[in-house]
Amino acid sequence: MRAVELFEGGVSNAEIARVVGVCAESVRRWRRVWEQDGASGLRRRAATGRPPKLDDTQVERVRAALEQGAQAHGFEADLWTLERVGAVVTRATGVVLSRASVWRLLTGRLGWSLQRPERRAVERDESEIARWIAHEWPRIKKGP
Secondary structure (H helix, E strand, C coil), X not given: CHHHHHHHCCCCHHHHHHHHCCCHHHHHHHHHHHHHHCHHHHCCCCCCCCCCCCCHHHHHHHHHHHHXXXXXXXXXXXXXXXXXXXXXXXXXXXXXXXXXXXXXXXXHHCCCCCCCCCCCCCCCCHHHHHHHHHHHHHHHCCCC
């Protein structure tokens, strides 16, 4: 709408591009639309495309189900995979999603990110490791 004010003020496309912070081609396109349809032609319109399969209440139902943990849904380990999340989505909402759609749901609508479990031996003993580094390593290390 700032560009419309500048159009009406007779400001050049290059100056509008600099002031608004866009490329000159965008300003030329906006000016053509403004000349044809006026300021209303430049107003934001709703996004086009296919609507999401899950509405906001269903997404919140899925969020609540996932926050219970994987074991609460009958899985052996408390670890989420795309297949497991897809199964929970189907149980909670009745909607079947592809792996790609599950990923978009998790990262886009729920704001989750990829987390990989840290691989560590169950038998790992931090105090024994510290003792070995302090006593054994200096004894067998070659050089200063």
